Amino acid sequence: MPISENARAVLERRYLIRDEHGEPVETVDELFHRVADAVAAADARFYPKADVASTAKLFYELMTSLDFLPNSPTLMNAGRPLGQLSACFVLPVEDSMEHIFDAIKNAALIHKSGGGTGFSFSRLRAKGSTVNSTGGVASGPISFMKVFNAATEAVKQGGTRRGANMGILRVDHPDIMDFITCKNDTKEITNFNISVGLTEAFMAAVESGGSYDLVDPASKKITGQLNARAVFEAIVNSAWQTGEPGIIFLDRLNRDNPCPGQGEIESTNPCGEQPLLPYEACNLGSINLVNHLRQTAEGYTLDRGKLEKTIRAAVHFLDNVIEVNQYPLPEIDRVTKLTRKIGLGVMGFADMLLYMGIPYNSDAGVSMAKTVMELVQTIGHQESQRLAEIRGAFPLFAESVYRDGTPLRNATVTTIAPTGTLSIIAGVSSGVEPVFAYAYIRNVMDNTHLIETNQILKDKLAERGLFSDALMREIVEKGTLAHVPGVPEDIRRIFVCAHDVSPIWHVKMQAAFQEYTDNAVSKTVNFPNSATREEVAEVYRLAYELGCKGTTIYRDGSRDEQVLNIGKVN
Ligand code: UDP
Known part of the structure; x- marks a missing residue:
């Protein structure tokens, strides 16, 4: 059976068993x-x-x-x-020092083996509440997330791949406003994706413009109220700025929990596609x-x-x-x-x-x-x-x-x-995402630049006698085919990239896959840099209306370090 050159190259670089000198001891x-x-x-x-x-x-x-x-x-x-x-794990974080640090240890063991971990921090008592055994004051979920983050950072070195975490906090946790902005400094908590766990009660309050209760997880007492629209706006604002937090609809995860007798689903794996029990x-x-x-x-x-x-x-x-x-x-x-x-x-x-x-x-x-x-x-x-x-x-x-x-x-x-x-x-497009870019520049060692082109587009243009390096360079510079004069209309219409797909279509596609998926769908809704906060809010509302289990957005250029860049000739 022939194994493609591409597959061989990636597997050789990352997955072959190696000896103590780093030499592979197996073939692909x-x-x-x-x-x-x-x-x-x-x-x-x-x-x-x-x-x-x-x-x-x-x-x-x-x-x-x-x-x-x-x-x-x-x-x-x-x-x-x-x-x-396994790629996906969820670990419980209970409200005691023993449990918190057990979870950190367990996560380290999982990261070492290439798995990713999800946690809900919703059971940790709020910042400022009392610690009975010492009479001191609790530091709250976000301070502990920083400890999880530091442990992940340390384990990175020796592991098989970068440890990844999901951190979730319920929208009715008293520390929710701090959580929403905890990654606005993009150098903080970098080994986590974060999502706010939204409830039906919260969404109803957003709809009606009303308030909802904040509940202390330890005492189950109502500690205050927040205006739902103000919280929703804060989530949107933060996501607009940095791409985080995402949102997940907790009641939907639990409506589809096949074994409700085992307790509640409170978290997903790091990329959000797999809700799991503790x-x-x-x-x-x-x-x-x-x-x-x-x-x-x-x-x-x-x-x-x-x-x-x-x-x-x-x-x-x-x-x-x-x-x-x-x-x-x-x-x-x-x-x-x-x-x-x-x-x-x-x-x-x-x-x-x-x-x-x-x-x-x-x-x-x-x-x-x-x-x-x-x-x-x-x-x-x-x-x-x-x-x-x-x-x-x-x-x-x-x-x-x-x-x-x-x-x-x-x-x-x-x-x-x-x-x-x-x-x-x-060698194919990832998951159910649209193609990110059809042509991009790759830097090779001696400072030369290579234009990498999507093979399907290359074949299509060649079939029509249209393929040229000059055309590809133009596609790289513009980022999409949409405004490149030499590309015929019928090709432009089909070869759309992530940024040509309007956010509404991103959500519609996610919802279509969700309809026939037991767990959830990993999907990022891409926005151009010029997108407004209201457009982000609309996508969050639409994801809710169309039955998605959550969603993640990303506005181009909103983080300093970005893995994929469009329209950039380095
Ligand atoms: N994952 C992880 N670390 C990584 C990449 C992925 O822990 O660096 C976990 C995480 O739970 C993620 C899941 O693997 O949600 C699936 O990711 P993906 O499909 O990208 O993994 P692949 O199998 O392609 O490596």
Whole structure:
């Protein structure tokens, strides 16, 4: 099976096992065999006559064809002594010194293994309240977040990748105003994404223009009231300035909590796509949609037959990962295996639309999102049911919201991950985001600049005899194709980049995927630098109206250090 050059380069740089001198001790091919063999081995636990070798071959082909890739920790750690395979964890933070510092230690262990952690700080007593044992004064959730942040910073050095955290505070926590602005100094709390946990009561008060109660988590007493619109405006203002905080709709996470008897969902993983119970872990995997297109005389269409096969194999793969995973704590092992959540999603969606000739910001684009994700959701659940027949339902099935239906192996099946690294390995657009830029400049070592061009655009322009370096340079400088005279109208309409897609279409697309996703959708709504606060507020309101579980915005240029720049020739 040929592995693309791109995939090989990224894997060689980041994921191969290395010896003490930093030299790789495996090849890319051996990496995929290591992962396929380790994950396939779980079959033997369920079928006495399991043909583990043929499952290993299936998984090897699934990955090396780049039809599907599991999340990074699985690629890095499967079949190795560490054996920690999940990207997502949520840890509880209870209101005592022991618990706070236990959570910091546990997070450090998770970061070391390549996983990310989410926390709700809502249970910590407010700044200024009393500490019974000492008679002193509590320093509040934000001061403790700084300690979590510092610990993450220290662990960065020795870990397999940068530790990432999500920090959530309920909108009715007395320290909420400090939380909203805690990252306005962009050098603070840099190892966290932060989101405000909004409630239905709060949204109703925003609607009516009324006030809502602040509740001290320790005493459960009402400590004051705030005007909901003023708080909403503060969130919008801060997000407009720095991109943070994001928002999550806590009641929606809990409305879709498949096992409410286990308690409340109060946080997600770092990028927001995976709501989890305290101590729960989840492993993700993403299907490369570009590889599920079929070329016909009329152009490209979705190859539903192939996609169905990939979905089934991917669910089988991810359920096996739960079995062979070595969890960083006994409690995580226990809790994770009660619900057996997996998160199957897609990547390369925007590229798929380019091949099909459908603009991302169109009704046809949104409709294709629903077609694809409905299939992933339906077939994914069917495969989880098939696995349940052989392997048994997830242990909490009888008390889950699914209890009156067909037994399921997994309490959740679908999640849309950002696919930051996976999409680079697969060489496709990330997750369900639009293409960020079609041409950009890359600095190479001897100070020369290379123009990197999106291959799909390159082919399209070449087909029409329009490709030239001068044209690509113009696209780099303008950032989009929208105002480049040499590009025909029909190509401009289809090859839209993140900044050509208006914020409303970003949200519509997120909502379309959410409709067929058990967990949540990782999505950033991009704004031009000139966007107003009111436009940001409109997107937050629309995300609520259209049924999203939360949202994150980013206004171009609003942070000093920005990973991707458009229109910049360095
Ligand atoms: N993640 C992390 N650190 C990182 C990148 C990702 O902990 O540097 C975790 C985090 O929980 C995130 C999840 O992995 O939400 C999935 O991210 P992504 O899809 O970008 O990961 P990939 O598998 O592509 O590396």
